[in-house]
Amino acid sequence: MTHLFNDPTKFTDELIEGFAAAHRNQIYPVDGGVIRRHKAKPGQVVLVIGGGSGHYPAFGGFVGAGLAHGAAMGNVFASPSAQQICNVAQAVDAGGGILFSYGNYAGDVLNFNQAQERLCAMGIDVRTVVVTDDTASASAAEKHKRRGIAGTLPVFKAAAVAADAGKSLDEVFRIATEANERVRTLGVAFSGCTLPGAGKPLFEVADGKMEVGMGIHGESGLYRMDAPTADGLAEILVNKLLSEIPAVVGNSDGARIGVILNSLGTVKHEELFVVYRKVDQLLSAHRLAIVEPVVGELITSFDMAGISLTLFWLNDQLEHTWIAAADTPAFHRGHIAQSDGDNADVTKFSGKRRLTIGSANSQVAATVAFAALKAASEVIDEKREELGCLDAIAGDGDHGLGMQRGLTAAVVAAKEALDAKAGVGTLLTVAGDAWSDRAGGTSGALWGIILRNLGGALGDEAIPTASVIAAGIAAALRDVMDLGKAQPGDKTFVDVLHPFSTALAQGASCNRSISASWTAAAAIADEAAQATKDLLPRIGRARPHAERSIGTPDPGAVSMALIIRSVDKIIGAYCS
Numbered sequence: 033m034t035h036l037f038n039d040p041t042k043f044t045d046e047l048i049e050g051f052a053a054a055h056r057n058q059i060y061p062v063d064g065g066v067i068r069r070h071k072a073k074p075g076q077v078v079l080v081i082g083g084g085s086g087h088y089p090a091f092g093g094f095v096g097a098g099l100a101h102g103a104a105m106g107n108v109f110a111s112p113s114a115q116q117i118c119n120v121a122q123a124v125d126a127g128g129g130i131l132f133s134y135g136n137y138a139g140d141v142l143n144f145n146q147a148q149e150r151l152c153a154m155g156i157d158v159r160t161v162v163v164t165d166d167t168a169s170a171s172a173a174e175k176h177k178r179r180g181i182a183g184t185l186p187v188f189k190a191a192a193v194a195a196d197a198g199k200s201l202d203e204v205f206r207i208a209t210e211a212n213e214r215v216r217t218l219g220v221a222f223s224g225c226t227l228p229g230a231g232k233p234l235f236e237v238a239d240g241k242m243e244v245g246m247g248i249h250g251e252s253g254l255y256r257m258d259a260p261t262a263d264g265l266a267e268i269l270v271n272k273l274l275s276e277i278p279a280v281v282g283n284s285d286g287a288r289i290g291v292i293l294n295s296l297g298t299v300k301h302e303e304l305f306v307v308y309r310k311v312d313q314l315l316s317a318h319r320l321a322i323v324e325p326v327v328g329e330l331i332t333s334f335d336m337a338g339i340s341l342t343l344f345w346l347n348d349q350l351e352h353t354w355i356a357a358a359d360t361p362a363f364h365r366g367h368i369a370q371s372d373g374d375n376a377d378v379t380k381f382s383g384k385r386r387l388t389i390g391s392a393n394s395q396v397a398a399t400v401a402f403a404a405l406k407a408a409s410e411v412i413d414e415k416r417e418e419l420g421c422l423d424a425i426a427g428d429g430d431h432g433l434g435m436q437r438g439l440t441a442a443v444v445a446a447k448e449a450l451d452a453k454a455g456v457g458t459l460l461t462v463a464g465d466a467w468s469d470r471a472g473g474t475s476g477a478l479w480g481i482i483l484r485n486l487g488g489a490l491g492d493e494a495i496p497t498a499s500v501i502a503a504g505i506a507a508a509l510r511d512v513m514d515l516g517k518a519q520p521g522d523k524t525f526v527d528v529l530h531p532f533s534t535a536l537a538q539g540a541s542c543n544r545s546i547s548a549s550w551t552a553a554a555a556i557a558d559e560a561a562q563a564t565k566d567l568l569p570r571i572g573r574a575r576p577h578a579e580r581s582i583g584t585p586d587p588g589a590v591s592m593a594l595i596i597r598s599v600d601k602i603i604g605a606y607c608s
């Protein structure tokens with residue numbers, strides 16, 4: 033259980049506020065996360081990390097001297113939005129380029145990639161190292177598909193130490209990449225976790241059992257077994273990790289390794305030490321030299337009971353970065369001289385766009401678009417619980433909440449645009465930005481893309497036509513598939529967007545009105561959403577529990593069909 037919260041929808045904002053207040057001497061809050069209190073040296077590379085909240089100390093707890101320069105902090109178990117990441121990155125940018133590093137999760141990849149594109153367009157050089165240390169999540173041959181867990185820490189340290197030493201962005205990237213190639217983790221869980229305000233656990237492990245390889249959002253592991261003794265568990269973890277020594281290490285006899293024994297939530301230090309006693313014996317018996325081990329909480333999952341063991345295979349350079357001093361809210365090592373650098377600027381980078389005044393015709397269209405967004409927001413408010421339950425079957429249960437947050441923000445931004453006499457293109461674009469910024473996660477990022485594409489196609493001058501709308505939706509589909517990597521049949525909202533787009537294009541090619549064309553396409557969208565029942569998810573958060581979702585439609589597909597349907601009513605009322 034999570035016992036303490038106020039309004040669960042404000043949990044993340046409130047935790048960041050308290051976290052920043054508790055660590056004023058080390059960090060500053062910015063819009064989207066936290067940054068080091070002291071500015072980086074002019075011209076140096078900076079390290080920006082991030083991910084969902086609910087995993088403290090990952091990721092905000094790793095910001096400070098000797099570690100990250102900034103962390104973007106998303107909602108509970110949801111990626112930060114591209115805008116949040118950009119805000120943090122711009123707040124710490126020192127002119128030498130930025131390294132992004134984070135654990136490999138679809139939503140994080142999507143949002144960090146978009147942030148990277150935006151920053152590159154501003155002339156800021158950005159490179160990315162995605163951490164893939166979780167040996168349970170894919171085979172060694174497909175290491176790039178593995179998730180990132182406690183192995184993020186040694187990779188972040190490698191990047192940060194190299195960046196603070198004044199190395200070039202290419203060099204920082206190379207060192208962090210090498211660190212990721214040399215780090216391996218395996219985790220186990222004895223229980224699931226309950227998100228703040230949730231009535232039941234997000235996932236569970238049967239009493240007395242242990243799931244080997246379970247992920248930090250409940251992604252299923254390799255196998256279940258009876259819970260072993262502390263020594264028995266140490267043996268399982270050490271043996272498995274020693275069965276996959278990275279090829280670059282060569283002869284492991286006498287090899288030097290960094291070790292992390294991490295609690296995922298409720299396992300206490302005392303229990304960790306009992307396990308570590310055996311880990312130390314076993315690794316020493318394998319003639320491995322342990323360097324500066326870390327035993328404690330590094331990456332967690334609320335009240336999940338579980339631990340993970342990480343081995344970091346050192347070379348000279350990585351040993352230097354691993355043992356280097358650090359002083360952050362959650363990670364301390366050695367003694368770091370108090371920085372006498374200037375305090376960071378905490379000017380907010382809100383990334384607000386200018387509102388372009390539209391033509392009279394486009395302002396009329398903007399009124400319709402605003403009404404459509406409001407109608408969509410109302411239907412999602414009404415169906416929030418239902419969508420959450422659908423998502424909880426195989427995903428993380430946050431779809432209703434995320435959609436509600438996103439659409440509520442979209443409506444507020446659209447109203448501002450409407451009051452400023454913006455055209456429909458600008459209105460949809462700012463609504464899309466606000467949506468992805470507030471919703472976070474995968475679906476928030478993708479809905480932002482849809483609205484921005486539609487806004488781009490409609491513009492602020494012309495009277496919208498059925499064919500321009502169809503072209504906007506087709507462009508949205510292309511970008512969603514391109515960035516989100518889902519194909520039709522993967523059980524995502526692409527299974528609705530794809531036939532919907534085809535139907536709109538068909539309507540337009542037969543010269544149907546906007547309203548007739550949308551109504552016909554909405555019927556197809558409804559059917560397509562229901563048809564996702566029979567599909568097996570192959571991408572996104574739902575993938576690990578794929579089989580559980582057979583017989584239930586995809587939540588993102590259902591919410592999209594609901595939105596299309598509510599927009600249909602508005603178009604019918606205004607455009608007939």
Ligand code: ADP
Pocket residue numbers: 110111138139423427428429430431432434435473474475476478512516517518523524525526571572573574586587588589
């Ligand atoms: P998260 O997966 O980050 O928890 P949500 O729960 O809000 O985000 O949304 C889940 C929905 O997002 C899924 O039901 C699916 O329709 C959609 N989705 C997830 N990943 C993708 C993707 N890569 N491409 C298209 N849609 C996706």
Ligand code: MG
Pocket residue numbers: 423427428429430431573
């Ligand atoms: Mg979800």
